[in-house]
Amino acid sequence: MTPEPIELPSSQGELRHHVLSVLVENKAGVLSRVAGLFSRRGFNIFSLAVAPTDPSRRFSRITIVVDAASAPLSQIVNQLDKLINVVEISHVNEQSVVERELLLATIGVAFDQMAGALALCASFGAEVLDATASEVTVTLAAHPDQINAFCELLAAYRVDQLHRTGLVALPRLTTPPVSPASAEPTDPHSN
Amino acid sequence: MELTGAQALIKALEHQGTEVIFGLPGGAILPVYDPIIDSSIRHILVRHEQGAGHMAEGYALATGRPGVAMVTSGPGATNIVTPLANAYMDSTPLVVVTGQVATGSIGTDAFQECDITGVTSGITKHNWLVTDAKDLPRIVAEAFHVATTGRPGPVLIDVPKDVSQSMMEWYWPEGTDDLDLPGYHPPVGVDEAAIAEAISMLLAAERPLLYVGGGVIQGGASADLRALAERLNLPVVTTLMARGAFPDSHAQHLGMPGMHGTYTAVTALQRADLVVSLGARFDDRVTGKVDGFAPLAKIIHVDIDRAEHGKVRHPDLAIVADCKVAVAALASAAGSATPSDLSAWWSELRGYQARYPLTYEPHDGHGLLKPQQVVETLRDLSPAGTIVASGVGQHQMWASQFWNFEEPRTWINSGGAGTMGFAVPSAIGAKVGRPDRTVWAIDGDGCFQMTAQELVTARAEGIPVKIAILNNAYLGMVRQWQEMFYDERYSEVYLSPDLPNYVMWAEAMGCVGIRVDDQRDVEAAIEQANAIDDRPVVIDFRTDASEKVFPMVPAGLSNDAIMVHPSQEQR
Ligand SMILES: Cc1ncc(C[n+]2csc(CCOP(=O)(O)OP(=O)(O)O)c2C)c(N)n1
Ligand SMILES: [Mg+2]
Numbered sequence: 001m002t003p004e005p006i007e008l009p010s011s012q013g014e015l016r017h018h019v020l021s022v023l024v025e026n027k028a029g030v031l032s033r034v035a036g037l038f039s040r041r042g043f044n045i046f047s048l049a050v051a052p053t054d055p056s057r058r059f060s061r062i063t064i065v066v067d068a069a070s071a072p073l074s075q076i077v078n079q080l081d082k083l084i085n086v087v088e089i090s091h092v093n094e095q096s097v098v099e100r101e102l103l104l105a106t107i108g109v110a111f112d113q114m115a116g117a118l119a120l121c122a123s124f125g126a127e128v129l130d131a132t133a134s135e136v137t138v139t140l141a142a143h144p145d146q147i148n149a150f151c152e153l154l155a156a157y158r159v160d161q162l163h164r165t166g167l168v169a170l171p172r173l174t175t176p177p178v179s180p181a182s183a184e185p186t187d188p189h190s191n
Numbered sequence: 192m193e194l195t196g197a198q199a200l201i202k203a204l205e206h207q208g209t210e211v212i213f214g215l216p217g218g219a220i221l222p223v224y225d226p227i228i229d230s231s232i233r234h235i236l237v238r239h240e241q242g243a244g245h246m247a248e249g250y251a252l253a254t255g256r257p258g259v260a261m262v263t264s265g266p267g268a269t270n271i272v273t274p275l276a277n278a279y280m281d282s283t284p285l286v287v288v289t290g291q292v293a294t295g296s297i298g299t300d301a302f303q304e305c306d307i308t309g310v311t312s313g314i315t316k317h318n319w320l321v322t323d324a325k326d327l328p329r330i331v332a333e334a335f336h337v338a339t340t341g342r343p344g345p346v347l348i349d350v351p352k353d354v355s356q357s358m359m360e361w362y363w364p365e366g367t368d369d370l371d372l373p374g375y376h377p378p379v380g381v382d383e384a385a386i387a388e389a390i391s392m393l394l395a396a397e398r399p400l401l402y403v404g405g406g407v408i409q410g411g412a413s414a415d416l417r418a419l420a421e422r423l424n425l426p427v428v429t430t431l432m433a434r435g436a437f438p439d440s441h442a443q444h445l446g447m448p449g450m451h452g453t454y455t456a457v458t459a460l461q462r463a464d465l466v467v468s469l470g471a472r473f474d475d476r477v478t479g480k481v482d483g484f485a486p487l488a489k490i491i492h493v494d495i496d497r498a499e500h501g502k503v504r505h506p507d508l509a510i511v512a513d514c515k516v517a518v519a520a521l522a523s524a525a526g527s528a529t530p531s532d533l534s535a536w537w538s539e540l541r542g543y544q545a546r547y548p549l550t551y552e553p554h555d556g557h558g559l560l561k562p563q564q565v566v567e568t569l570r571d572l573s574p575a576g577t578i579v580a581s582g583v584g585q586h587q588m589w590a591s592q593f594w595n596f597e598e599p600r601t602w603i604n605s606g607g608a609g610t611m612g613f614a615v616p617s618a619i620g621a622k623v624g625r626p627d628r629t630v631w632a633i634d635g636d637g638c639f640q641m642t643a644q645e646l647v648t649a650r651a652e653g654i655p656v657k658i659a660i661l662n663n664a665y666l667g668m669v670r671q672w673q674e675m676f677y678d679e680r681y682s683e684v685y686l687s688p689d690l691p692n693y694v695m696w697a698e699a700m701g702c703v704g705i706r707v708d709d710q711r712d713v714e715a716a717i718e719q720a721n722a723i724d725d726r727p728v729v730i731d732f733r734t735d736a737s738e739k740v741f742p743m744v745p746a747g748l749s750n751d752a753i754m755v756h757p758s759q760e761q762r
Pocket of ligand 2: 235635662665666667
């Protein structure tokens with residue numbers, strides 16, 4: 001199985017996606033409310049990652065990468081903000097964001113390929129988690145662009161399993177949270 | 192004080208000022224029906240849960256207070272899904288309580304289990320599954336708060352049977368600080384700078400227009416709207432949801448815009464250079480083809496829901512505020528402004544009004560009744576302040592066009608969802624909320640057959656509503672489209688005028704039933720009905736199925752493609 005390069009974050013050209021970092025109440029059904037809103041309104045999700053944020057587990061943070069072509073940003077933010085369980089929404093664009101994604105992949109490597117494969121991993125800072133004589137499972141936590149590049153090079157080997165978590169992101173520390181109203185002027189798609 | 196969850200729920204509803212619950216019991220909600228016996232709240236036992244939901248809507252629309260309905264789990268809950276969807280579309284505040292199977296059985300396909308919070312998450316403003324009786328007072332307070340503030344809407348509270356049976360220590364949340372709604376902050380106030388800018392845009396415009404939606408009624412802003420319009424001599428259009436927000440008799444009122452709006456209202460939007468939307472949402476039934484809508488106009492969009500700004504049409508000025516606050520601020524700012532001269536605009540509009548008034552061909556002494564004429568006669572013979580409910584179809588459009596709405600909350604109608612069967616139950620709910628008013632439902636024969644059984648409820652509970660069926664023996668609105676756009680190929684729209692026998696059906700339900708098939712009997716029948724106050728009345732008016740609603744903007748076309756009544760077509 002050769003992984004398709006995932007058409008996710010590309011820093012060149014027009015804006016293809018928005019990254020939203022959404023603080024929600026950690027209550028039953030909240031994820032389904034958020035996902036339901038996106039499907040109902042026709043907002044296309046590229047990836048979504050969620051986990052509790054604080055020790056009290058009162059809130060969770062959802063990082064959503066949404067297709068910029070599917071709706072104007074202001075619509076997405078303002079509709080999301082209407083969900084009662086959504087507490088705060090930050091729109092993080094590429095200049096003002098720290099992003100990470102996690103990859104796990106198992107590749108089949110012939111004996112004579114092993115050294116090259118390990119060197120490739122090392123050059124990306126990927127870590128070997130598990131290995132046999134003919135297979136290695138590696139992990140890489142990096143910017144999605146780097147993960148894309150790594151995946152492309154992995155394709156030289158037999159990729160048995162590949163799993164990506166989707167992006168998680170936080171605003172850089174200088175960016176204040178976007179209130180829904182101020183999301184409007186930056187929106188290039190509104191008609 | 193130790194209470195069961197059920198007692199706490201009813202007590203919480205009492206604390207919220209609930210006057211009436213529309214509902215029907217069943218297994219999962221049984222515990223909650225026991226304390227109803229001892230409560231001051233009136234319960235109205237419906238014959239179908241859809242009726243409970245629409246009654247609660249009619250109550251809310253007529254009074255401005257949230258409607259409350261209660262049903263059991265599973266099929267009881269799914270039967271109220273249509274009213275929830277309807278209320279969501281029209282931003283009507285409802286609190287619906289559903290029973291649920293015991294918490295331990297959730298997820299096991301237990302008897303009458305249905306994931307109703309899942310089913311309704313897209314058609315409620317919010318919903319709650321209660322998992323602990325001690326949360327009940329807080330959740331009820333949250334539910335009313337969410338339903339009635341910001342952009343109003345329906346909410347649902349799902350209460351498992353073991354929760355309503357377990358014990359809790361009673362308390363009542365003192366204010367919004369005691370609620371657990373960290374993500375809910377409805378906008379308050381208004382940006383004064385935006386108001387000033389709106390006024391200067393209004394003064395600079397040559398062809399300004401106020402496009403008034405349901406938000407003005409929700410916000411109780413009619414008096415301020417009138418002050419604003421009169422001060423600056425502005426023309427006004429009121430959408431289907433806003434009929435009554437501005438008096439129809441007012442000289443500055445151009446009528447309803449949209450697919451079946453008046454020629455002048457539709458054309459005023461197309462010609463305006465500034466459209467001020469007050470609590471309206473640029474619905475497709477108003478805009479027609481969006482690209483061709485109000486092509487010359489700048490837009491000022493006042494709405495409490497930010498997501499409405501730019502959803503359909505990009506506003507040049509967006510004002511996030513309750514119409515109550517925003518229209519008052521506009522009116523007071525206009526008070527110190529010097530109105531501009533709009534005489535050229537007004538003479539253009541007066542020209543349209545003179546040329547294309549609403550019209551129909553009156554009865555010529557032969558044949559079936561003219562539905563428009565029946566509506567006009569009903570209007571003229573009914574007391575001032577009569578509340579009118581309607582179903583969905585041609586009769587709804589004629590009611591909206593030919594009634595004279597003079598005050599808010601006198602028009603009870605299903606706008607966004609277009610729910611057939613809305614008239615009978617919503618009229619009942621309106622009459623419960625406003626027993627001092629005459630309440631007429633103008634209904635279609637198709638619609639009547641969907642929810643007529645609630646007249647049994649009305650008779651049993653002593654709610655004397657009046658129903659005028661415009662019986663054209665057809666699903667008339669669909670027939671109209673088939674006639675006009677499908678080469679008169681009528682597919683599955685014929686209903687028969689005599690099956691059912693409406694008079695016998697009315698009588699079987701304990702109502703007075705009257706049939707009118709002769710034009711000379713119309714007035715007498717209406718007067719007879721208006722004189723009856725101890726039971727519901729149903730009049731079966733036999734109307735001409737060939738009558739069509741005009742004007743009409745064909746679906747998907749620009750408003751410029753408006754078709755006027757055939758008698759007004761240019762030769
Ligand atoms: C629940 C529901 N089903 C179907 C429709 C589609 N529909 C809109 S108007 C209409 C005909 C209504 O017939 P009737 O009540 O007799 O009113 P008329 O148009 O004849 O005045 C239909 C079927 C609808 N709006 N609602
Ligand atoms: Mg009909």
